[in-house]
Amino acid sequence: MTPMEQLAHLPQTLFLADQLLVAVLLINFVMLASSRLMFCIRAAAVQGVILGLLPGIIHPFSFHIAVITVLIIVGKGIVIPNMIGKAVREVHIKREFEPFLGYIPALILGAALTAAAFVFARRLPLAPEHEALLFVPASFSTVVTGFLILTTRRKAISQVIGYLVLENGIFIFGLLLSEAMPVLVEAGVLLDLLVGVFVMAIVINHISREFSSTDTSRLRSLKEE
Amino acid sequence: MTYLFVLCPLLFAAVAWGIKNRLRPLVLLAAALIHLLSTLWVTVTPQSPVDGGWLWLDPLGRIVLFCISVLFTICAFYAVGYLRYYNKRSNRFLCVCMLVCLSAMTLVSMAQHLGLFWVAMETTTLTMAPLIYFNRNARSIEATWKYIIICSVGIALAFLGLMFLAYSTHLAHKDATLILGELIEQAGDLNKAWLHAAFVFLIVGYGTKMGLAPLHAWKPDTYGEAPGIVGALLAGGLVNCSFLALIRVYQVCLASGPEVVFFNRVLIGMGLLSMAVAGIFIARQSDFKRLLAYSSVEHVGILSIGLGLGKGATFAALFHIINNGLTKGVLFLSAGNIHRAYSSKSVHEVRGALRRLPWSGGLFMAGFVAITGSPPFSPFISEFGIVAGAFRQGQNLVGGLFLFFLAVIFIGLARTVLPVVLGDPPEDAQPSRYQDRMLTVAPLCLVMLIILVLGIWQPPFLIRLLEDGAAMLEVGP
Numbered sequence: 001m002t003p004m005e006q007l008a009h010l011p012q013t014l015f016l017a018d019q020l021l022v023a024v025l026l027i028n029f030v031m032l033a034s035s036r037l038m039f040c041i042r043a044a045a046v047q048g049v050i051l052g053l054l055p056g057i058i059h060p061f062s063f064h065i066a067v068i069t070v071l072i073i074v075g076k077g078i079v080i081p082n083m084i085g086k087a088v089r090e091v092h093i094k095r096e097f098e099p100f101l102g103y104i105p106a107l108i109l110g111a112a113l114t115a116a117a118f119v120f121a122r123r124l125p126l127a128p129e130h131e132a133l134l135f136v137p138a139s140f141s142t143v144v145t146g147f148l149i150l151t152t153r154r155k156a157i158s159q160v161i162g163y164l165v166l167e168n169g170i171f172i173f174g175l176l177l178s179e180a181m182p183v184l185v186e187a188g189v190l191l192d193l194l195v196g197v198f199v200m201a202i203v204i205n206h207i208s209r210e211f212s213s214t215d216t217s218r219l220r221s222l223k224e225e
Numbered sequence: 226m227t228y229l230f231v232l233c234p235l236l237f238a239a240v241a242w243g244i245k246n247r248l249r250p251l252v253l254l255a256a257a258l259i260h261l262l263s264t265l266w267v268t269v270t271p272q273s274p275v276d277g278g279w280l281w282l283d284p285l286g287r288i289v290l291f292c293i294s295v296l297f298t299i300c301a302f303y304a305v306g307y308l309r310y311y312n313k314r315s316n317r318f319l320c321v322c323m324l325v326c327l328s329a330m331t332l333v334s335m336a337q338h339l340g341l342f343w344v345a346m347e348t349t350t351l352t353m354a355p356l357i358y359f360n361r362n363a364r365s366i367e368a369t370w371k372y373i374i375i376c377s378v379g380i381a382l383a384f385l386g387l388m389f390l391a392y393s394t395h396l397a398h399k400d401a402t403l404i405l406g407e408l409i410e411q412a413g414d415l416n417k418a419w420l421h422a423a424f425v426f427l428i429v430g431y432g433t434k435m436g437l438a439p440l441h442a443w444k445p446d447t448y449g450e451a452p453g454i455v456g457a458l459l460a461g462g463l464v465n466c467s468f469l470a471l472i473r474v475y476q477v478c479l480a481s482g483p484e485v486v487f488f489n490r491v492l493i494g495m496g497l498l499s500m501a502v503a504g505i506f507i508a509r510q511s512d513f514k515r516l517l518a519y520s521s522v523e524h525v526g527i528l529s530i531g532l533g534l535g536k537g538a539t540f541a542a543l544f545h546i547i548n549n550g551l552t553k554g555v556l557f558l559s560a561g562n563i564h565r566a567y568s569s570k571s572v573h574e575v576r577g578a579l580r581r582l583p584w585s586g587g588l589f590m591a592g593f594v595a596i597t598g599s600p601p602f603s604p605f606i607s608e609f610g611i612v613a614g615a616f617r618q619g620q621n622l623v624g625g626l627f628l629f630f631l632a633v634i635f636i637g638l639a640r641t642v643l644p645v646v647l648g649d650p651p652e653d654a655q656p657s658r659y660q661d662r663m664l665t666v667a668p669l670c671l672v673m674l675i676i677l678v679l680g681i682w683q684p685p686f687l688i689r690l691l692e693d694g695a696a697m698l699e700v701g702p
Contacts, residue, residue, distance in 0.1 A: 124418070124419075125396065125416055125418050125419070126396075127395060127396050127399075143385065150374075150378065156370065159374055163374070163377060163378060163381070166378065166381055167381055170381060170384055170385045170388060173385065173388045173392075174388055176392065176395070177388060177391045177392060177395055177401040179400060179401050179402075180340065180391035180394070180395075180401035180402055180403045181340050181391075181403070182338075182340075184341075185338065185340040185341050185344060188340075188341070188344035189340070189343070189344055189347075189384070191344075192344055192347040192348060192351065195348075195351050196347070196351055196373070196377055199351055199354050199355070199373060200373060200374070200377075203354070203358070203366065203369055203370050203373060206358070206366045207366055207367075207370060210362075210363040210366050211363065216370070219367040219370060219371070220367075221363065221364055221367060222364060222367055222368060222371075222445075222446040222449065222450070224445075224506060224509075224510075
């Protein structure tokens with residue numbers, strides 16, 4: 001079967017899931033191209049909510065899925081964006097300033113890496129039921145996007161956003177394997193993410209107080225003499 | 226019993242949150258003593274898996290737990306003296322985070338579900354972040370930021386590795402699992418490509434957490450700026466937890482057959498690189514806390530070489546977990562004392578510690594002798610065991626490089642440590658109001674004594690424990 005034929009045979013729900021994953025990929029590009037921090041935070045939140053909806057779409061209804069859906073939407077859609085948003089307001093910055101890699105090159109690189117993720121995913125030994133789906137390439141592409149944001153931007157807040165996108169990418173891969181992660185562990189992972197972002201937000205606040213800036217390239221007093 | 230083990234420190238953490246500053250270190254101490262007693266009890270009694278194989282304090286976990294518990298108790302005694310010195314400052318976060326970290330480290334040592342293991346690992350990472358910032362200055366906030374962002378990203382990569390591991394089980398039988406026992410049973414049938422990818426990501430992820438070169442970038446900064454007590458917990462507790470993570474991965478690797486050759490090579494390669502990097506940076510180091518950080522890089526290298534060599538060296542590597550953890554505890558805590566007395570950690574200003582702080586200076590010196598692998602202290606036994614394992618296997622190059630790096634590091638450390646301890650105190654030095662106290666010195670003497678005794682005579686229960694642990698890592702072809 002060609003990919004197009006495979007697509008035609010997909011159940012309706014998986015088709016919807018694939019469309020949502022396309023939206024996730026588009027959000028990746030939006031974030032790579034934007035310098036406004038609040039906008040990036042909201043984009044990451046929307047991405048988180050979409051990811052929260054996915055388990056309910058691809059798996060039959062169960063208590064486990066319901067709990068996970070609620071936890072993820074509340075955590076990634078409301079709590080985390082609020083925490084980072086608060087940090088942004090407290091340190092009075094609106095934009096990323098002079099990233100190490102410009103927005104257009106970052107966008108082109110992101111697109112190239114996404115294309116590479118698609119090519120790469122087709123060559124992987126996937127289970128037959130996953131072959132026609134976008135989960136694996138979308139996961140790789142989002143992980144790579146997270147890394148790009150983490151490494152190319154200066155502001156500490158941008159790096160936290162990069163970390164979140166990276167986590168989102170890993171989460172997409174985890175959707176294929178919900179039985180390996182019982183609800184307690186899944187909740188633990190989310191709790192760790194929440195606490196992690198909380199601690200990072202506090203650290204950012206202290207950085208801006210100590211250095212009058214959240215530019216991480218100023219953090220260079222510790223090095224070998 | 227098993228649940229109580231994890232929950233007890235959390236309970237004490239809740240108590241510590243609510244009470245007065247003055248009483249909090251005592252709660253820390255009470256929790257540590259209870260933990261130590263229960264650890265000693267489980268060390269001598271065999272444990273069976275509970276809850277469908279999710280939690281099991283197997284011999285490997287018990288070795289790590291033993292080291293963590295002893296180290297934590299020492300730190301708790303020290304904390305009572307240390308926090309009395311800083312009695313103006315709130316110690317709420319320090320005590321609560323230490324207790325939560327103890328709980329998470331206990332969970333790490335007994336978790337047999339790799340997802341749960343990961344959650345506990347990430348918790349240990351997060352609880353340490355506020356502690357690194359205990360001194361509240363620009364340098365420590367920089368260290369905290371580097372620590373939390375690098376370690377969080379590293380651990381996230383390890384999580385991706387776990388997902389790949391689960392996917393290889395999904396391909397094999399549609400029923401993805403991350404329970405260690407099941408993974409080991411099925412390892413032979415798992416998809417090789419995904420398994421390989423999983424191991425790469427797991428080594429990178431947990432290697433970052435452990436501080437193996439070339440992933441050690443955060444380590445000198447963090448250890449250099451963290452208070453001595455936090456440095457001790459990081460270098461003796463968290464390092465051992467992440468080493469246990471590598472051991473867990475190694476167990477799956479071992480069962481999967483051919484993958485283990487690749488894994489061994491990577492471990493030995495990164496181990497030797499860590500020792501080389503440590504050797505280079507120790508030689509020209511003028512900050513004695515950063516010096517200890519590089520010594521930690523060296524010793525995680527030694528641990529991973531020991532694990533990578535496999536048969537013959539495993540016993541010594543497991544023994545080195547305990548030796549390194551305890552000796553690092555002595556070094557960081559005594560270095561903390563010296564740092565406070567001189568208000569400096571540059572070797573240009575800190576000289577003649579033996580005269581100003583006879584006990585701390587002496588302990589720092591003894592710790593230096595022990596950590597460089599000199600007899601009669603116990604790190605000598607374990608390092609010797611690893612070298613002997615290398616030569617017995619005919620890996621002469623590995624053994625030779627190992628000895629060469631040890632010699633280089635010995636010289637480098639001696640060049641810095643000897644003036645700090647034995648030199649003449651600077652003429653213009655202000656008399657310090659910080660003096661050695663019973664509580665910041667006596668526990669360290671006790672650990673130094675344990676290290677000395679372990680170097681001469683190993684108690685039978687410990688030997689049995691280490692042999693059981695080594696047996697788990699030497700099955701297979």
